[in-house]
Amino acid sequence: MIDQSKIRNFCIIAHIDHGKSTLADRIIEMTGLLTEREMQAQVLDNMELERERGITIKSQAVRIVYKAKDGNEYIFNLIDTPGHVDFNYEVSRSLAACDGAILVVDAAQGIEAQTLANVYMALDHDLDVVPVINKIDLPSADPERVINEIEDVIGIEAQDAPQISAKTGLNVDQVLEQIVNKVPAPHGDVDAPLKALIFDSVYDPYKGVIVFCRIKDGCVKKGTKIHMMATGFTTEVVEVGYFGAGQFIPCDELTAGMVGYITASIKNVRDTRVGDTVTDADNPCTEALPGYKKVNPMVYCGLYPADGAKYGDLRDALEKLQLNDASLYYEPETSVALGFGFRCGFLGLLHLEIIQERLEREYNLDLVTTAPSVIYKVYKTNGEIIELTNPTNLPDPSEIEYMEEPMVKAEIMVTTEFIGAIMDLCQERRGQYEGMEYMEETRALLKYRLPLNEIIYDFFDALKSRSRGYASLDYELDGYERSELVKLDILVNKEEVDALSFIVHADTAYERGRKMCEKLKDEIPRQLFEIPIQAAIGSKVIARETVRAMRKDVLAKCYGGDISRKKKLLEKQKEGKKRMRQVGNVEIPQKAFMSVLKLDDK
Numbered sequence: 001m002i003d004q005s006k007i008r009n010f011c012i013i014a015h016i017d018h019g020k021s022t023l024a025d026r027i028i029e030m031t032g033l034l035t036e037r038e039m040q041a042q043v044l045d046n047m048e049l050e051r052e053r054g055i056t057i058k059s060q061a062v063r064i065v066y067k068a069k070d071g072n073e074y075i076f077n078l079i080d081t082p083g084h085v086d087f088n089y090e091v092s093r094s095l096a097a098c099d100g101a102i103l104v105v106d107a108a109q110g111i112e113a114q115t116l117a118n119v120y121m122a123l124d125h126d127l128d129v130v131p132v133i134n135k136i137d138l139p140s141a142d143p144e145r146v147i148n149e150i151e152d153v154i155g156i157e158a159q160d161a162p163q164i165s166a167k168t169g170l171n172v173d174q175v176l177e178q179i180v181n182k183v184p185a186p187h188g189d190v191d192a193p194l195k196a197l198i199f200d201s202v203y204d205p206y207k208g209v210i211v212f213c214r215i216k217d218g219c220v221k222k223g224t225k226i227h228m229m230a231t232g233f234t235t236e237v238v239e240v241g242y243f244g245a246g247q248f249i250p251c252d253e254l255t256a257g258m259v260g261y262i263t264a265s266i267k268n269v270r271d272t273r274v275g276d277t278v279t280d281a282d283n284p285c286t287e288a289l290p291g292y293k294k295v296n297p298m299v300y301c302g303l304y305p306a307d308g309a310k311y312g313d314l315r316d317a318l319e320k321l322q323l324n325d326a327s328l329y330y331e332p333e334t335s336v337a338l339g340f341g342f343r344c345g346f347l348g349l350l351h352l353e354i355i356q357e358r359l360e361r362e363y364n365l366d367l368v369t370t371a372p373s374v375i376y377k378v379y380k381t382n383g384e385i386i387e388l389t390n391p392t393n394l395p396d397p398s399e400i401e402y403m404e405e406p407m408v409k410a411e412i413m414v415t416t417e418f419i420g421a422i423m424d425l426c427q428e429r430r431g432q433y434e435g436m437e438y439m440e441e442t443r444a445l446l447k448y449r450l451p452l453n454e455i456i457y458d459f460f461d462a463l464k465s466r467s468r469g470y471a472s473l474d475y476e477l478d479g480y481e482r483s484e485l486v487k488l489d490i491l492v493n494k495e496e497v498d499a500l501s502f503i504v505h506a507d508t509a510y511e512r513g514r515k516m517c518e519k520l521k522d523e524i525p526r527q528l529f530e531i532p533i534q535a536a537i538g539s540k541v542i543a544r545e546t547v548r549a550m551r552k553d554v555l556a557k558c559y560g561g562d563i564s565r566k567k568k569l570l571e572k573q574k575e576g577k578k579r580m581r582q583v584g585n586v587e588i589p590q591k592a593f594m595s596v597l598k599l600d601d602k
């Protein structure tokens with residue numbers, strides 16, 4: 001059995017791009033787990049997509065052995081955490097698997113919104129937070145300022161924080177020593193019934209679901225009959241082990257204090273929800289670990305194959321992705337404009353984009369996506385309450401008593417010169433001002449309560465562009481609120497395009513409708529006849545644009561002569577047509593369905 005006093009379970013928390021993954025790599029490299037040559041650019045971010053986007057999506061873990069200056073060998077379990085608010089729940093579970101957290105702060109940027117959010121989450125889980133100042137190699141680095149900021153704003157001691165460059169490796173050895181000395185050792189009860197926290201899981205085609213867990217008490221080994229306390233799933237363990245670099249290394253048993261994995265021929269990640277407690281079915285613990293929460297999708301949209309014949313492929317691909325991602329939801333739906341597809345639910349817009357990209361890249365699918373929508377609550381006059389995920393299913397206004405929309409509490413960190421611009425933005429997005437705190441002289445933390453549907457479209461982009469990249473955002477759901485909402489329909493050549501309908505606040509409907517029409521006018525190519533584009537609420541048209549008629553068709557260029565040229569042109573036109581959607585007698589390019597989502601033009 002491994003001596004718990006020689007184990008350190010920790011994670012690294014940071015705002016996006018402050019260098020979390022780089023530091024993780026450096027730690028792995030310095031403890032000799034991998035030679036530099038063996039090391040892929042970034043070990044912990046091992047999904048191709050993650051690497052390209054440079055963000056951490058799925059929590060991963062790695063076990064390394066460190067020979068400390070005190071002469072002892074320590075086992076480090078480094079648990080990686082996702083860096084984006086969409087995955088906050090996963091962050092929270094990863095933190096719960098640790099005893100300490102390394103807080104990485106960029107010496108040039110200082111504290112950002114997610115630095116704070118992550119620190120508060122870590123403190124909520126009673127983790128000891130060890131600050132580290134990164135990127136001191138940058139000419140603009142100002143470690144002294146950042147140290148003071150950490151002490152003033154977060155209130156933790158930071159004078160002896162290692163000042164490092166994760167990139168060059170400078171002073172990273174100090175971080176390793178501080179992990180030994182400042183992160184507490186686990187103190188589980190080995191003789192108590194098994195109690196383990198699931199902090200992640202992946203699907204493997206050979207082994208089935210691989211469950212990542214932190215053993216709090218007791219012991220688990222091959223043959224143990226395990227029981228998942230929240231999902232009620234019971235099964236027998238096939239293998240236990242720990243995490244090498246990018247590989248799973250089997251071992252005899254996992255005991256209190258350890259971090260490792262369990263396999264048990266489980267077919268679906270849904271049976272192994274993150275946050276659930278694993279116990280021994282024959283000798284169960286009395287109480288589950290606290291904090292389990294079922295994560296529900298917050299944003300829905302329709303996904304359609306660009307080529308209708310690929311519907312089956314899309315279904316298979318979604319099924320496969322879902323094996324690995326319990327928070328992805330989908331069900332079949334049909335649209336008049338787009339044909340057969342799926343209504344899919346996501347944790348947020350980034351999650352949506354990631355799934356969309358994986359479908360396109362890993363499964364070679366061409367997709368049309370409809371406008372993302374949040375879940376509205378519709379209170380009908382007959383007392384029924386509907387949770388609306390697709391705007392086209394909105395009941396007739398005469399049947400609606402009132403509607404409610406989801407709200408979020410948002411914290412925006414911004415340098416003082418942009419406070420005005422960001423306040424304007426929040427105002428336009430129907431935000432309710434809830435206060436402002438100055439961090440130091442140059443920066444402030446703005447607090448707003450905002451409707452979720454105002455931030456899922458292009459709020460991040462707008463925030464970045466209006467602050468020249470200096471604002472950062474963190475938010476969490478904050479219940480539902482009654483709101484004056486209407487369904488905005490788009491009519492192309494008098495035909496309603498169901499995939500373009502969306503729910504919007506009555507006060508912004510006119511503005512949105514006008515911008516949508518303008519955007520569509522640019523996207524829809526001229527055809528032989530004039531095409532009116534209208535935005536309407538019910539039968540009332542609130543905006544209109546017109547695509548003028550085109551004079552000649554492509555064949556006119558051929559002077560009626562060469563038949564093979566004519567064929568070629570028709571072929572070309574056909575290729576183009578595949579990317580078009582026929583609505584009535586008008587063809588709408590597929591990209592029009594997406595481009596209308598980005599309407600902020602400042």
Ligand SMILES: Nc1nc2c(ncn2[C@@H]2O[C@H](COP(=O)(O)OP(=O)(O)OP(=O)(O)O)[C@@H](O)[C@H]2O)c(=O)[nH]1
Nearest residue numbers: 017018019020021022054055056083135165166167
């Ligand atoms: N100059 C300099 N650049 C660094 C240092 N550490 C990291 N970087 C760079 O900063 C960028 C972000 O680093 P990452 O390690 O990917 O950041 P992260 O915090 O893991 O980002 P997420 O995975 O999105 O949370 C990369 O381009 C790194 O090369 C450093 O010490 N000095």
